[in-house]
Amino acid sequence: MTDAAIPASWKLGAREGVAVPILTVLAVVVVIWYAAAVWLNAPQVAERLDRAGPDWTAGDLVSGAWAMERPVLPAPHQIAVELYDSVIGRPVSSKRSLVYHAGVTLSATVAGFALGLAMGVALAIGIVHVRVLDRSLMPWIIASQTIPILAIAPMIVVVLGNLGFTGLLPKAIISGYLSFFPIAIGMVKGLRSPDPLQLDLMRTYSATKAQTFAKLRWPSSVTFLFPSLKIAIALALVGAIVAELPTGAQAGLGARLLAGSYYGQTIQIWAALFMSAFLAMLAVGAVGLAERGLTRYRGGRL
Amino acid sequence: MGMERFLVTVVVAAAIVAAMVVLARDDRWPARVAVPLLFGALLLWLWEMVTVGFDVPRILLPPPSMIAAALVGHLDTLAADFHQTVIRSVIPGYVMGCGAGFLTALAIDRSPFLQRGLLPLGSLISAMPIVGIAPIMVMWFGFDWQSKAAVIVVMTFFPMLVNTLAGLRDTGVLELDLMRSYAASYGQTLMRLRLPAALPFVFNALKLNSTLALIGAIVAEFFGTPIVGMGFRISTEVARMNVDVVWATIAVAAVVGSASYGIISVIERGVTFWHPSFRA
Numbered sequence: 001m002t003d004a005a006i007p008a009s010w011k012l013g014a015r016e017g018v019a020v021p022i023l024t025v026l027a028v029v030v031v032i033w034y035a036a037a038v039w040l041n042a043p044q045v046a047e048r049l050d051r052a053g054p055d056w057t058a059g060d061l062v063s064g065a066w067a068m069e070r071p072v073l074p075a076p077h078q079i080a081v082e083l084y085d086s087v088i089g090r091p092v093s094s095k096r097s098l099v100y101h102a103g104v105t106l107s108a109t110v111a112g113f114a115l116g117l118a119m120g121v122a123l124a125i126g127i128v129h130v131r132v133l134d135r136s137l138m139p140w141i142i143a144s145q146t147i148p149i150l151a152i153a154p155m156i157v158v159v160l161g162n163l164g165f166t167g168l169l170p171k172a173i174i175s176g177y178l179s180f181f182p183i184a185i186g187m188v189k190g191l192r193s194p195d196p197l198q199l200d201l202m203r204t205y206s207a208t209k210a211q212t213f214a215k216l217r218w219p220s221s222v223t224f225l226f227p228s229l230k231i232a233i234a235l236a237l238v239g240a241i242v243a244e245l246p247t248g249a250q251a252g253l254g255a256r257l258l259a260g261s262y263y264g265q266t267i268q269i270w271a272a273l274f275m276s277a278f279l280a281m282l283a284v285g286a287v288g289l290a291e292r293g294l295t296r297y298r299g300g301r302l
Numbered sequence: 303m304g305m306e307r308f309l310v311t312v313v314v315a316a317a318i319v320a321a322m323v324v325l326a327r328d329d330r331w332p333a334r335v336a337v338p339l340l341f342g343a344l345l346l347w348l349w350e351m352v353t354v355g356f357d358v359p360r361i362l363l364p365p366p367s368m369i370a371a372a373l374v375g376h377l378d379t380l381a382a383d384f385h386q387t388v389i390r391s392v393i394p395g396y397v398m399g400c401g402a403g404f405l406t407a408l409a410i411d412r413s414p415f416l417q418r419g420l421l422p423l424g425s426l427i428s429a430m431p432i433v434g435i436a437p438i439m440v441m442w443f444g445f446d447w448q449s450k451a452a453v454i455v456v457m458t459f460f461p462m463l464v465n466t467l468a469g470l471r472d473t474g475v476l477e478l479d480l481m482r483s484y485a486a487s488y489g490q491t492l493m494r495l496r497l498p499a500a501l502p503f504v505f506n507a508l509k510l511n512s513t514l515a516l517i518g519a520i521v522a523e524f525f526g527t528p529i530v531g532m533g534f535r536i537s538t539e540v541a542r543m544n545v546d547v548v549w550a551t552i553a554v555a556a557v558v559g560s561a562s563y564g565i566i567s568v569i570e571r572g573v574t575f576w577h578p579s580f581r582a
Contacts, residue, residue, distance in 0.1 A: 021419030072442065132319075135326040135334065136341035146509075146563035147556040148516040151536055154524070155548050158540045159362055234429040241431050245524050253434075261437030261525055273434045280430045 033076055040072040041065035074267045082271040095251070102275050104252040108168055108240040109283065112175020113233050119176065120183030120232075127184075128191040128217070129209065141184055149178065153243050171252075175239040179232035186228025190221025219298070226291040233283045241276060253279070304355075311351040318344040364546045372546035373553060379535070380554055387519050387532040388558055390447040395454025396515040400508060402455065403462025411470055412488070424464040432457045436522040445526045454518040458511040465507035469500025502577055505570040512562040516555060 038061070045064040049056040066075040074082075086098035094100060123141075127134045153174045160170040194216050202212045244254025253276045260269035322340050325333040346366050352358065353365040360368065373380065410416040436453050443449035473496045481491045523533025532551050539547040 018418055018422060021415050021417075022422055023419075025416070025419035025423060132323050132326045132337070135337040136322055137338075139338040140341065143560055146513055147559035148513060148520055150517045151520045151532070151552055151555050154537055154540045155545065155552075159545070162361060230429070234431075238431045238433060241434060242521055242524075245521075257434055257437050258525075261440065264441070266438065266441065269437055273438075276434055277430045281426065284429050 030076055033073075034066070037071065037073045037075045038062050038065040041068055044068070044072070070264050071266055074270055078267055079270045079274060082267045083274060086271060087275075098256070098271060098275050101251055101253050101256050101272070102279055105237070105240050105244065105254065105276070106279055106283075108171035108243070108252070109175055109233070109236045109279075111168060111172035112177075112239060113179050113236040113283075115172060115176030116179030116183055116232060116236065117229070120180045121187050123180075123184050124187030124191055125213075127188050129213075138188070141181060144181055145185075149181075150174075150239065150242055152177075153239065154245070157243055171240050171243040174243040175236035178239040179236040182228040182231045182235065183225070186224050187221060190224030191217045193224060194220050222294065222298075226287065229287045229291075230284050233287055234280055237276065237280055237283055307351070307355055311348070311355065315344060315348060318347070361543050361545050364549060368546045369549040369553065372544075372550040376547055376550060379547075380550060382530050383532045383535050383551065384554060384558070386447065386528070386530045387450070387523065388516075391450035391519045391522075391531075392454060392515045394447070395451035395519070396458060396511060398451065399455035399458030399515070400462045400511055403459045403507070404466050404504065406459075407463050407466035407470065408492075411467070411492075417467060421464060421467055424460045424467075428460045428464060433518060433521045436518075437525045439522065440525045445528055449526075450519045450522045450531075453522045454515045457514045457518045461510050461514070462504075462507045465503045465510075466500060469503025470496050472503065473499045498574075501574045502570075505566065505574065508566050508570075509563055512566060513559055516559055516562075520555065 042061060042065055045061055045068065049060055049064065065071070066078070068074075071078070083098065086096060090097040092099045092103075123133075123137070127138055156174055156177075157170045160166075160173070191213075198216055199212070202216055207215070240252070241254040241257070244252040245258055253272050256272040257269055260266070260272060318340055322337050322344075325337050325340070328334075349363075350365045350367060353363055354367075364372075410420060433453065435456060436449075439449040439452040439456075443452050477495055477499075478491070481495055486494070519531075520533035520536070523531045524537050527534040532555055535551045536548050539545075539551070
């Protein structure tokens with residue numbers, strides 16, 4: 001999208017006027033959530049109140065709906081309390097601490113992301129420089145974006161488990177596998193982004209392939225690399241969480257989700273969900289920070 | 303692996319590689335199609351020869367011939383899984399999620415305030431592991447297709463919303479001024495100019511969502527299904543060590559994924575034939 005295509009009114013509001021609308025939308029979401037919690041939990045609460053006695057008020061119903069132990073939809077403050085308890089209330093080493101589980105998932109995510117980054121960048125360099133690789137591999141890499149490769153996760157976990165690999169490695173492999181494709185595609189685009197004029201200039205300097213790569217292709221690929229890195233790390237997190245589902249893993253956010261769904265602990269599920277959303281923000285934010293830092297270091301403007 | 307078999311494997315593989323190298327210099331389209339196909343053939347050939355020749359345990363990696371046999375042998379089961387997962391879960395969820403995202407984008411198009419509030423949140427949510435809501439949806443909507451469709455609705459809603467909003471903003475100032483000089487109403491400008499201009503963005507979301515929807519359905523089935531469905535098949539057959547059936551299911555999923563992407567691309571070509579990317 002070019003700059004000219006953005007309406008002026010949009011551009012004006014883009015910087016300073018975002019906080020108020022976002023907060024408004026969030027507030028509306030919270031209000032709807034509380035209402036929905038009453039609506040969804042009401043049948044169960046009403047039944048319990050009926051058993052206790054015939055006369056109860058709407059106030060009892062509402063407060064009951066917001067304080068159930070296993071609600072259909074927990075109220076936001078219940079999730080907040082659960083998050084607080086399991087993040088701050090318990091020692092980090094405890095198996096009931098959400099920080100511990102988030103750490104397990106995050107370590108698999110980061111390990112897988114590093115794996116995918118190394119593989120993706122290496123392959124992109126090969127594709128840009130070797131014609132056969134470009135013609136034969138690139139169509140497959142693009143096609144692989146259209147297939148649900150996440151479906152392979154349980155098999156990798158079980159097969160590697162049979163070979164004696166458990167814990168971090170299978171999860172990291174799945175995360176790496178998922179993050180590999182967007183990185184490879186973004187990197188190929190980036191390494192090809194220098195225009196013919198610049199490449200010709202390098203040729204007139206009689207620069208070697210390695211020099212052209214180090215001084216022109218690599219630096220110009222960075223702008224393309226970071227957006228795909230953000231997609232890739234979000235995918236890596238999804239991969240790590242899904243990889244924790246099939247084996248009845250003992251630790252990790254995926255395991256918390258699964259345990260919560262087995263025992264009907266809805267509050268626990270929601271807390272794990274919020275934690276994984278927070279991790280996603282953290283991971284994508286970290287990549288964004290690295291991008292800012294690098295751009296500033298290279299003297300670019302943001 | 304016997305000496306003879308080893309030699310045959312190497313010679314055939316070398317021949318394929320040589321053909322690829324020669325064809326890669328050719329810029330015409332038959333060569334451009336042939337090289338990736340040859341690469342696929344090479345991969346299958348090496349996979350088959352190595353797994354059979356070195357007696358790789360089937361649980362680890364079954365040879366392609368065995369996967370093909372499983373595909374044929376379990377055709378009824380796989381067809382039932384396809385029906386449950388794709389026809390009953392993915393398609394309704396996909397249509398509802400994409401439709402809701404599109405309509406929401408149209409609804410808030412006239413409110414810059416709501417757009418500024420929803421757009422950043424939408425992009426944020428798009429980056430989140432939404433598949434995690436699968437256990438909750440299974441609790442709410444039961445084991446059958448409704449819970450899968452619900453997961454898909456949530457997963458596909460936000461990419462569609464964000465892309466449609468971006469597309470509606472992508473109309474050029476000149477074109478907008480032209481419409482104004484025609485005294486076109488908001489509705490006319492929307493229908494004649496802004497929606498057509500937004501279509502490439504909408505199709506982007508449709509393509510992205512087709513993969514997301516399939517993933518959503520399969521992962522949601524890990525959390526509970528009636529005893530049919532692709533996600534159910536993968537998780538149970540993995541536990542029973544029937545890895546060939548798992549691979550066959552994955553092959554079906556891959557074909558479904560690329561086929562739906564292909565269909566959407568064909569429709570896109572037909573509908574947005576005027577777009578620069580198709581006029582080259």
